[in-house]
Amino acid sequence: MTDNAVVAEGLVKHFGDVHALDGIDLTVARGQVVGLLGPNGAGKTTTVRILSTLLQPTAGRAEVAGFDVVRQPDQVRRAIGLTGQYAAVDEYLTGRENLRMFGDLYHLSPRYVKERSAELLEWFELTEAADRPAKTYSGGMRRRLDLAASLVAQPSILFLDEPTTGLDPRSRLGLWGVISNLVEQGTTVLLTTQYLEEADQLAQDIVVIDHGAVIAHGTAEQLKDQIGGDRLEVSVADPARVGDAIAALGGIGGGAVAEESRISMPVSGGSTVLVDAVRALDAQGIEVTDLLLRRPTLDDVFLALTGHAAEDDTPAPATGRGRRKDGAA
Amino acid sequence: MTTLTTAAPVSMSRPFYGWTLHDGLVVARRNLIQTVRVPELLFFSLVQPVIFVLLFAYVFGGAIPIPGDGAADAYRQYLMPGIFGQTVAFAAASSTVGLAEDMHKGLIDRFRSLPMSPPAVLIGRTFADAARQVLVLVVLTITGYVVGWRIDNGLLNAIWAYGLLLLFAYTVAWIGSWVGLYMPNPETANTAGLIWLFPLTFLSNAFVPINSLPGWLQTFAAWNPISALVLACRELFGNPTGIQPDYWPLQHAEAYTLISCTVLIVIFATLSVRRYRRTTSR
Ligand SMILES: Nc1ncnc2c1ncn2[C@@H]1O[C@H](COP(=O)(O)OP(=O)(O)OP(=O)(O)O)[C@@H](O)[C@H]1O
Ligand SMILES: [Mg+2]
Numbered sequence: 001m002t003d004n005a006v007v008a009e010g011l012v013k014h015f016g017d018v019h020a021l022d023g024i025d026l027t028v029a030r031g032q033v034v035g036l037l038g039p040n041g042a043g044k045t046t047t048v049r050i051l052s053t054l055l056q057p058t059a060g061r062a063e064v065a066g067f068d069v070v071r072q073p074d075q076v077r078r079a080i081g082l083t084g085q086y087a088a089v090d091e092y093l094t095g096r097e098n099l100r101m102f103g104d105l106y107h108l109s110p111r112y113v114k115e116r117s118a119e120l121l122e123w124f125e126l127t128e129a130a131d132r133p134a135k136t137y138s139g140g141m142r143r144r145l146d147l148a149a150s151l152v153a154q155p156s157i158l159f160l161d162e163p164t165t166g167l168d169p170r171s172r173l174g175l176w177g178v179i180s181n182l183v184e185q186g187t188t189v190l191l192t193t194q195y196l197e198e199a200d201q202l203a204q205d206i207v208v209i210d211h212g213a214v215i216a217h218g219t220a221e222q223l224k225d226q227i228g229g230d231r232l233e234v235s236v237a238d239p240a241r242v243g244d245a246i247a248a249l250g251g252i253g254g255g256a257v258a259e260e261s262r263i264s265m266p267v268s269g270g271s272t273v274l275v276d277a278v279r280a281l282d283a284q285g286i287e288v289t290d291l292l293l294r295r296p297t298l299d300d301v302f303l304a305l306t307g308h309a310a311e312d313d314t315p316a317p318a319t320g321r322g323r324r325k326d327g328a329a
Numbered sequence: 330m331t332t333l334t335t336a337a338p339v340s341m342s343r344p345f346y347g348w349t350l351h352d353g354l355v356v357a358r359r360n361l362i363q364t365v366r367v368p369e370l371l372f373f374s375l376v377q378p379v380i381f382v383l384l385f386a387y388v389f390g391g392a393i394p395i396p397g398d399g400a401a402d403a404y405r406q407y408l409m410p411g412i413f414g415q416t417v418a419f420a421a422a423s424s425t426v427g428l429a430e431d432m433h434k435g436l437i438d439r440f441r442s443l444p445m446s447p448p449a450v451l452i453g454r455t456f457a458d459a460a461r462q463v464l465v466l467v468v469l470t471i472t473g474y475v476v477g478w479r480i481d482n483g484l485l486n487a488i489w490a491y492g493l494l495l496l497f498a499y500t501v502a503w504i505g506s507w508v509g510l511y512m513p514n515p516e517t518a519n520t521a522g523l524i525w526l527f528p529l530t531f532l533s534n535a536f537v538p539i540n541s542l543p544g545w546l547q548t549f550a551a552w553n554p555i556s557a558l559v560l561a562c563r564e565l566f567g568n569p570t571g572i573q574p575d576y577w578p579l580q581h582a583e584a585y586t587l588i589s590c591t592v593l594i595v596i597f598a599t600l601s602v603r604r605y606r607r608t609t610s611r
Binding site: 049052053054055056074077078080082084085086087088089090091092093097101102104105106107108109110111112116133149150153154 | 336337338339340341343348351352355356358359362363366367434435436438439440441442443444445449607609
């Protein structure tokens with residue numbers, strides 16, 4: 001067996017003339033967390049569905065836990081847990097009954113299922129609601145039950161498709177804790193997300209995809225380095241003077257973008273930049289309310305790579321959600 | 330937050346009846362629990378046939394003569410097996426809508442990602458939908474007795490008739506499953522997905538004697554499996570049957586019911602399982 005829990009090579013998936021995936025390469029080492037990052041319609045769910053044996057690729061191959069997803073789906077299914085993009089639990093069953101059903105379908109002994117369910121319910125803070133139909137659960141509770149269901153059989157590889165979408169910040173933090181905890185215990189995780197912060201927090205390795213192709217790959221730090229140095233951010237007191245401020249800062253660096261009274265620009269040269277900036281602005285008599293130098297976030301990376309922000313729902317020009325053969329993109 | 334401490338998973342040993350049936354029963358239990366949790370669904374599925382019984386028995390009852398039977402309440406006796414047949418045919422509706430809902434909610438995706446037997450989800454679904462019909466038949470039988478219908482040919486024959494009705498329910502549940510797996514959403518399933526049931530149930534001998542139908546409709550109705558089922562039930566319950574035109578299925582109602590159900594189950598189970606293996610929710 002290899003050291004890689006997931007290997008995908010040249011995955012292609014066409015739905016009619018929609019090219020959902022255009023040749024995705026991906027590896028996840030055993031025990032690693034990899035974040036699959038991309039905007040709406042990038043192909044995240046399609047990738048996860050192929051890796052979890054739900055869809056057959058049009059071309060390319062993939063191995064999960066050392067088994068081919070097309071030829072050995074049963075072995076793959078025994079090794080994985082899947083939490084899809086939308087919580088998939090039975091609404092009419094209680095939380096406990098849901099876990100029991102999935103445990104039974106994994107062919108686990110009733111005693112084990114009982115203990116494991118109780119433990120998972122406790123862990124996900126669902127014990128109080130355990131005997132109520134899932135219909136009465138809030139979105140966050142359903143999501144947690146959904147995740148618990150994929151953990152009944154203690155899978156060694158976990159696929160999480162946008163696990164925290166729609167959760168409030170507290171639940172999101174809670175779920176991050178759960179995921180980190182699983183990883184500490186040796187679980188391999190492939191998670192998709194639209195939140196750069198999430199990938200940054202959880203994943204050692206990030207794969208950025210757009211229009212079904214990998215456009216960048218590396219650790220969060222590597223991706224940030226890829227777009228170059230730090231960013232200078234300046235807020236001016238009088239929005240009318242933004243133009244003046246940009247002109248004043250011209251000697252420090254180019255490529256400034258302004259949003260209302262806030263200016264952001266890539267710079268190099270470390271902290272002396274701050275001093276230079278203060279002098280330049282002061283010389284023009286521009287009053288500054290905030291001035292800082294920061295490392296680029298994944299948002300900056302995304303913007304630089306794709307030309308649009310990650311959470312920006314607007315698709316690439318004239319292509320709708322999918323990219324078509326006629327190459328409108 | 331504490332960490333999980335449960336020991337490694339322990340597998341259960343393979344039951345003597347095999348994993349497919351085991352998994353099918355797990356899914357059937359889930360579908361039956363749903364019936365108990367949402368009694369409204371069962372209630373409304375009962376209301377319609379009960380209203381049908383009352384409507385036909387009291388409103389149309391005298392207007393439809395039964396050839397070969399001059400008794401005043403002949404139509405009532407004739408009608409009940411027709412209502413039984415029509416009602417069990419609608420077992421297909423819950424399979425269609427239920428599967429469309431499961432797909433829509435992503436449950437089918439989850440089931441398909443488990444190392445379970447692929448036909449089990451459909452076996453559990455069809456089994457539960459047929460099992461629910463037991464209760465439906467009990468309620469209908471009672472309603473029938475209230476309006477004056479009688480079983481008139483011995484208990485064993487009656488039990489055999491109920492058996493055929495349940496077999497038919499199981500058969501249409503498979504057809505309904507196959508339809509359900511093609512439905513884009515539960516709403517469509519609830520309308521377009523059920524359309525075929527109306528010609529199936531009305532172009533038959535369920536409500537009117539078959540020789541009152543014009544030419545080609547008569548041929549269709551004669552070969553319609555529901556006609557043979559209803560006729561077999563009339564014979565087994567000892568109710569008036571009317572006079573049968575000369576078609577093989579109507580001369581061999583029980584045999585044709587058994588044959589057509591078996592053939593339909595084989596065809597639609599195969600098609601459904603094949604479809605299930607490649608379906609994903611959108
Ligand atoms: N069953 C399908 N039939 C047709 N097109 C599909 C199907 N599934 C996905 N697509 C298309 O494939 C592309 C990739 O979809 P996918 O769901 O993988 O994106 P995603 O990255 O998960 O997006 P989101 O963030 O919105 O969940 C989209 O253009 C989508 O419309
Ligand atoms: Mg998605």
